Each structure stands twice: as structure tokens, then as C-alpha cells.
Amino acid sequence: MYHHLPVGAYTSQDWFDREQRLIFSRTWRFAGLVEDIEGPGHYISVQAGLNNLFIVMGRDHRLRAFHNICRHRGTQLIRAVGKTQKALTCPYHDWTYDLEGNLISVPDETSEFPDGVDKSCLGLKPASVDVWRGMMFVHPDPDAPTLAEWFGEVDPLLGPHKPEELVEYAEGRNSYEIKANWKIVVENYIDVYHLSHLHSNTLHMYDHAKAEYGWKGPHYHFWEPPSAEYAKDHEANLPMPRTIPEPHVGAWVPMLFPGIGIGASEESWNLFIITPLAPDLTRIENRTKLANVSDWAFQKQQWKSWGFWKDFGGAKYRGDDATGEDDPMASGDFTTEDIYACEQQQKSLKSPYLEIGPASVGESPITQHQKAVLAFMQDD
Template identity: 35%
Template structure:
């Protein structure tokens, strides 16, 4: 195995147990971590037409990203300047202007306040130039849209550090999305799932029957900058597609056999970009409460393949994060283990254990669990231990 960062032998947990179930800690994360980092806001083709928008929750900041008539993507705090109403809930498209659904204040797609209903009633001398939507920041990388509550944050390219240089050179804009986003609801803290995904110690045990075809002994992992993490595991047979990809009926995206393995990039704090030889996917890990989490998965394949094959392959092969549903007549039958259930079982079992008065963490595998230690230190950078 190749790696650039390992912990010291015998190192263990740095986050206290309450970080995984305490309501006050969860609130601090919402304000101090998710309110101060870049957030995934979908793909560029979600905003293909002028007026297309998506609302995004970044910690306690409701934001909205919208495509302007000039083609530019802009982000704003989704808060009307009159009474604070969300001016664009959900997602969709506006034709010309943003109209607040409460009192019909009207904004341009550039965020400027255009009109106030019954202006004389409100304030005849009102200066509209002072009451535009509060700006946020939006940026695009490889077709992925990110948003930040701060209008002038650290540039996204600097934030990503060298992670883009590590990842498979797939362009999601050149791939076809099949089906709607899939959601999974977990009874555990979001960090439990993040740490499970960074735990390469369990792959040969929990997934011994489902992740066949990958060489756990030759896995590579790298810290990218201060915040992010990259993982790659090659196929057992160099230069040959693993069984899950070979039996999927999908055409390989990868031209270079190096990318026949399984890889993911963690974009801190809560986004994974995963690839195999035949598919690309994003997994957003969304905290919904101190002990609940939602996963949202979106997947893409080479264009021109039938939705039936692609959806069947996604269910069969997406490493550790999608529900296994055998597609009769399309995919080679694999052992009837559900990868997502394997991970969910472990995460929810850990969540129960964390609340035990006898809970403690023993020495971590200094190479195979090095990503967990880095992730925990990064969380503490934003949400330090009190006192």
C-alpha cells in the first residue's frame, strides 16, 4: 500500500463521544463548520437555462444559486430583505425575476432589488440599491457547482489543493446522468458515516464477499492539502476490469487501465466523488440531526447506454453506497449481500456504542485508518474543544 500520511502507532480517538450525539455540538458544527466551508450545489447542467436555480442549506445559512440572463452563476443568501422569507425555495426556474412569495418584492437574477409593492406604504424614500439580496459565492470545478456563505472566501481552486491532480480525469459534463438522485436515511451522526468511508481497515472483513476483485493490500491514500483525502484501490488483476464492472454491461469510461480500480476523493467536509472503470458518482453526506444523516447519491455513465442497464449496474456495483438489486438477465449474479446495508449496519451499531458509559476507542490502524485521524483533526479546527 502507498500512502503519504500515516498516524503514529497507538494513536486513537481525538473527538469526544458527545461530538456524535450532543445537540449543542451539532449546533456549533452548523455555525462554525458548515457555515464556513464550500458546499456542493449540484452540477452545472442543473443550471443549464437562464433562471435555473437550486436552494442549498449551508449550516444555518439558506443559500440559492441561480443562472443569470448573462449566463453567469451567482449565489445569494436566500433571505428576502423585507421579512426574511426564502425567495426561491426548492429548485426550478424563474422566467424573468425573483419574486418573494410573501409580499412580492421583486429582485433581478443579479440579486438587485427591482421593485417594492406599495412602496409609498412601506417608505416613499426607500433606496432600493441598499436592499439587494445578500451575496454569497459560487464556483465551478469539473462541472460541479459549489457555494459558500461568504461572498469572498478562499478561492475554490485553492481550497481543493492538489486533490484534482489525484482523481480520475473524468468530466461529469461529458457523461449522462441516469435516474433521479437516490437518498438513504441513516440513524447515525454524519461523522460516523464519514469515518466509515475513510476506514480502509474494514474492507476485507465487512465487505469480504461484496468487494471481491479489488486488491486491498495495494490500496493508496493521500492527504490533499490540509483538508481533503484521496483513496484508490486497484483491481486484483492489473489491466483487467474487476468483476463488477466487467459483468455490468456498461462501457468503460476509462481509457487508461490505471483507472480500472475504485477511487474516491473526499472534499471536506462532506462530499465524496467516486469512480470506477464504468461510472462516476457524487455522494453528499447531509447532517439532519445529531444522530441522523441523509446520503444523496447521483451517478453518471457514458452516453448512449440504456437506462435499464445503467440503473441495474449502479445498484449492483457502486462501491459501498448503493442498494444491491440484482438485475435479472443483465448482470452476472453476485452473492446476495447488500453493500449499503453492510455499511449502514456498522454505522448504526457504532452510534449505539458511542452513547455507552463504557465507550472508548482502542489503537487505530495507523495506515488503514489514517484518514479518520486527519478528518477528526480537521473538524476540531472548526469546532475546537471547549476549555
Template identity: 35%
Template sequence: MTAIQPPRPRTYELPGNYYTDLDVYRRELQTIWRSTWQWVGRLEDLTNPGDYLATVLGEEPIFVVRGGDGELLAMHNVCPHRGARLLPQKQGSCKFLQCPYHAWTFDLSGKLLAVAQPGWFPELDKSAVRLAGAQVDSWGGFVFVNPDPEGECLAEYLAGVPDYLNQYGQRWEDLRQIAHFTREEPINWKFQIENFVEDYHFATVHAETLTPLYDVQRIGTIPAGRHINIPVPYAPNCPPKDPQRRRWEAGGVSYQGFIFPNITYGTSAHTVFFSRYIPVNPTVTRFEAFIYQTPAQHAAEPYIGEAGPSKVGQEDTDVCTLLQEGVRSRAYQISHLAEEHELGISHFYNTVRAYLG
């Protein structure tokens, strides 16, 4: 008698414990969040020498500062004396950097200028002490930081995305923030990305919000390196009601997509949104959304969207919560993915696997 073989797991899926386990989460912190380019702010927030932006990428406290000579610099926000966090986690301006613990003082390029009680450190060679550097660069006014000082530059990392985004008929550098909202969700960050990069759910989940607006059959999923470009053509016919009718563009395309590891974005004729997903722990993620317009777009049609999470956002949160509720089950599996319309998911799985090994 032939033994019945248990079904073989599909090679492309991530096991369910990738969405719940602390061990996997810690591996993500040490790989993905420690060595990828991540979006931290906009150039217009860092105009003058001394303007800074301090944040935490995974477990890496980092800041970006406009140096004395106008150059943009990124450094680890950790004092080389005994490791205290230097700058508060916010946006601000300073003439030099002074550690709040024992007052070691650094210039804007991270060089040690002075220590309190220098006579107590007879061996100290100040010229050999400086803040640890990180990589910083910008595209389209968006400032990116990589905590890893080595490795590929931003242009190499983003390859395939700028060419796609340049099809949007606006200068990305001219965008200015119009609205911002944030919320914490009881969902692993990867489920939120996976939901964004597939459109198979539009007909059910967004039946009233997005389905009348877009030509769902023609939505593209185009992997570009670790990222995914998602051109979304508008529906052939004008939607009957607002707000979809206001956003519809005859023959137009909404340029949407995902930049690894945690940015999603989309354009419309009058606005751009950029969102990021910040893991708080294995099953909680902070979602931050920013709405931008160029001055011309703002003059033509001032943004009047919802002040809080959009209806579409709530629809997505609700279904991602369903995934988180199913993932601990012994029956959790990915049996099939739609060829084109869920292609983004298998691409994302492969990218995550490449980092986690």
C-alpha cells in the first residue's frame, strides 16, 4: 500500500511564526532594519545648518543634520563616551551636539570638541573620538538613511523606482506636507505590506471605495529590485459619486507602489500619499501616513480629505486583523496565490527571506 504523503509546504510562503515570534522579530531588527535605506523625513525640514531630525530605525537611534557647510550628514545618535542617546527624538535645530549625561560636546560633523573636566582624562586624544556615521541621501525631496555606513548607495538601492515615479507629472521636490496621521494597529508589519501589494481584495474589501475608481483588471504588479511598482489605471467610466468622482482622471494612472522595507505610496491628480509601517513589536505596528501637494496642486484643489484614517485605510486594517487572527492556527497556510494580482506577495516573501536567511 502506498503511504499517503503529507502535503508539501509551498516554497514561497513565510511560516506563520514569522508574524508572531520574538525570535524572528529580533532577526528582522538585526538584518532588515539595521542595513536598509529607510525614509526619515523631507529636505524642507533640514534647510539650515544645525537643523536635525532624530528618529529610531528598528533599534538604531539615528539623526540627520544639516552640517555647517550645508552638507546633509547622518550619525548614530549614541554618545561615544558611555553610549547615552544624545539628541531627543524629534525635529529641532542646534549649533553643536551636547550629550545630556556628562556634557561631552561634538560639532555638527560629529567630531569631539570638548569634554567636561578634561584633566580627568589624561590619555584622551579628542581627535580620535567621533560619532559613528551612517549613510544619508535623498530622492525627490524624501530623505533616506541607512544605519549601515557601508554598502550600496541610495541610487543603487532604489533602482527602478525613480524612473517609474518620474512618470507622474509633478516635481517630487516641490511636494509639501498637507496632512499627517498615525495610529497603532495590532498587526505584524509584513501583513500590512502584503495587503498593499495585492489588488485581489479590491472587489470584496473596497467594493464601494476603490472598485468604482480603478480599472482593477489592468492593475500592474512590476517588481523592481526589492521594491514593487504598481501602476493603477483609472476606470474607463467616471464613477457616479464623490469622492471617487473627484479623484477620477480620464485615461490617467495612479502611480502606486512599495519601497522595501516599509514604504507604500500613491499619486492622484491633486495629491500624493507616502506611508510607513514602523514595527513596535511582533504583533503591533505603528502606521504613519503623510499627504503632500505641490503649491500648484494646493492652489487648484486644496486637500480636504479625512483628518484621521481614511475609509480605505480602515477597510485594509480590518482585513489585516483577520490575517493576524488566523496566523497562529495549526491550519494556517498559503495554498495558492493569484498569478498576476498577488504576485507582489511572493516577491515580498522572497525579499524578506533573502534578508533573514
């Protein structure tokens, strides 16, 4: 037996609440891409466990992070994303802060607060913000270790991509919900064994038997080469222009703890952001970046590879419509297959007859992730 977590870790509200406090409130949280904040006054907020945080660019073009809490009555100051000209004003009583987090205005101060208000000690509570590979992260702790320290030795194993030099593919940005615990979603993501089975007709362009994977701290790294058929005339077979220089080939699919997946290949770079919503509900946000090339170069590569993918790619690439079959396994889409598998597994957790069997070698990453979860949960 390999399972290190009880069933309650996937179903219990109490366990879920403890995870929010002990894991997601104590680790770095992806907030957005650097281009999401274009100039002074632009801001973006994100939930990090029990904490709603926001990043704002100051007049000095410096990024700062704060807890999204007014120091008067605790009202959240801002919405998810937006822009302000010079200041941040609480909607409740109009207490106002500058872009550096200092309290600068209290309405009716003389009449409402006859003893005065010491604004110098009522600035917004700071959090940490750091940028890594063109991605912004926040941490509730203003003295958190840097991202370089957090990711540590896993960094060089995440692929040669430079996402800050790529451009976002707007149509590739989406979000959806999976009716399963966030750990089931992570475990599916890092399960090497299932690649050759659940995705036998959708991810067969890579040689799963030659996958290389492991752990650095709580972070999982993964790389696998293209299959022999895909590798023949590989440059012509790429569906889109290269995002990395030759001779780099393959798929890099790490999972950064606790739930930041990256799916990168020769021709694309993708983010897979996991947000737990409830013990049995998880939201996924996808963002995709491609090579910064002309429309003509993009179309030329697609035309060049069309014949290969028409024959090799399956129903999805041929344009076959399988939606009428109402069968996720006939969708020709590996994401649909994964969602189906995760939700079916979550349903089984309710059965008193559930008993987890032995783990394959390719499922060993699941064991390591569960150990990482336990390490945080026991540090209470």
C-alpha cells in the first residue's frame, strides 16, 4: 500500500480548512503574468489560502504586495483587477491609501476622531511579491523566502523556456471547475502510469516509457522525449513555431508545490493553476504562451504540419465532432479525459468498500506529493 493520506483528506471540510491555513497561507501563490500590470496604479488581487492579497505598481514602477484589508474596519479595498490613478480608497468609509500603502486621508477626521488618527501606524499590511520567469507570485508573509530560495534546485529542471519573451495566446486562456479534491487533480497531473493508458490516443506523440522525473524539495519535475514517429522530420511536424531553440525537444511538465503546473514543449508554454474551492471542487486556470512570430510564420508552420497531425493526431485534429456521443473517452481531448478520471475517483471516495491498491513505479510521484502535504499539515 502506498497511500499516506486518509480518505478524509479528500472529503473533510475540517481537513480542507486546515490546508488553507497550513499550506496555501504559507506558500507562494501565482498571481499573474508581469504584463497583467502594465503601469503605475494597475493592480491585481489573488486569494492565498485565508488571505486576499493584491499587487500594485507604484509611481516608482515598483511592484508591492499588500493584504487587501482596510485598516479601519477590515473591508476589502479592491476588486480582482483594475487601475487607479493615484490612490486606493476603501468603499466603506473612504479611508484612502497611496500606492505605497500609506494611509493618507481619513474623511471627517477632526469631527469623527477628536483625539486624532495616527496615520503613520495605519498603513496597509505588507505581503511579499516576487517575479520569476515572467510570473508574479505573492506570499502572505512580508518576510517570506525569495522565489529563488523556494524553487531552489528544481529551477534548472523546468525547461529552457523563457516565458517572459513569449506572447500570450488569448484564446488559450480559460478556466473551469473539476468536481474533485485539489489533491486528486495534482495526483492525476503527476501520475506517469496513466499517460500510456488514459491518454493512449491523445498524448501518443511522446514516449512515456522514457520519461525522466523526480523531486527537488516539494516540487516535481518531469521531462519526456517525442515518440519515434513524431520525431521523424520533427521540425516539420511541430504544430506551431518553436518556443525554444534547437536542439531542445520534448515535454516539460512539472508541478510546483502546492498546485502550479507548467506544460511546456517545443512549440508552446502553458500554465495550469490549481485553486481549491471546496473539499470536492477545484478551479483550474489555463494560460498559454507561444513564440513571438508573425502571423505568416505561424500559419506557415501550421500548414506544414497539417498532414502529419491529420493522420497522427486523432479525431481532435481531424475535426471530428465526438460531442454527440456523450462519452469523455471519445472526446479526443486529454483534458476532458483527465477531468472525467478525477471526478470518477472523487465519487468513489464515498464508498465504504473503497480500498486503495498497490502503486506502480509510475505512480511514485503521488506518494511524494502526499508526503509533502503531510509535512505541511503536521507543522501546526
